[in-house]
Amino acid sequence: MTYRIGELAKLTDLSEHTLRFYEKEGLLVPKRNVSNVRVYSEDDRLWAEFIVHMKGTGMSLEDLKKYKDLRESDSDNYEELVAILIRHKENVEAKMAEYQHNLDLMNKKIAMYEQYMDGQGEKDLYDRFVKEKRTQN
């Protein structure tokens, strides 16, 4: 099974422009047929999907390029590949912890607003500051 650029674009939710851009960057370089049309193989598709997942968790295209180059080098550098994956994994875990922390803050803020709207509470410290400032000016 092979794909032309429009087909792969639909499958991966990347635009054709983006796929061509990735090719320019050396990140995803398909073969060409006799008419010079890009022909993406099954493993090109799998790699494209991997790209989507990884950039979706914040890996840069630059790092993905490094990963790809490592993997395609002849010097079976699996330790380095694994190291990159583990490093990225740790970044994602750290990000998730930060997200969770900020979710907690948002939930508190939301709860405070809702209490306030019910006339049962006070707005939080920060909002009181703002109010005071406004009434001063």
Added chain:
Amino acid sequence: MTYRIGELAKLTDLSEHTLRFYEKEGLLVPKRNVSNVRVYSEDDRLWAEFIVHMKGTGMSLEDLKKYKDLRESDSDNYEELVAILIRHKENVEAKMAEYQHNLDLMNKKIAMYEQYMDGQGEKDLYDRFVKEKRTQN
């Protein structure tokens, strides 16, 4: 307690450039003293920290600006404020679910590489594809 730009920069881990940029964008506008030097108040600091948290979970400066304008408008629009927070919260939760999914994928990939390095396993499908392709060229 008030802060000059250099102090606030240290406290928030934003650069002075960034703080001036935020002011240009109307996102964080301190008062000035007689010498035209920026004087950040305690609630400016709290707001700056809120900005850091929210942009850290992917809220755009544009949306933060909207939030700020809403909050400072006279038409106590708490429903809208809460709606923005809830929308953002849901985005963050969705992002976390995606992250978790991709973490699982990474963990599988890492496990596979490690098995392979121990000589006890096979590289996964995708890597076999790559190998075959390489030996063909």
Added chain:
DNA sequence: CTACACCTTAGAGCCGACTCTAGGTCAAGG
């Protein structure tokens, strides 16, 4: 044979979010 969808290129433009530069002001300490 021509209309149409789909593909090609090089290169320019855009966007968000900074990041930096050049040149200037001001207050305190030696």
Added chain:
DNA sequence: CCTTGACCTAGAGTCGGCTCTAAGGTGTAG
């Protein structure tokens, strides 16, 4: 007095990641 260091301005530049344009080629159906 003079230097140092923190501050000020307007505006230009950078960066990652697209996104689009113009002008043209290809291949298949009616």
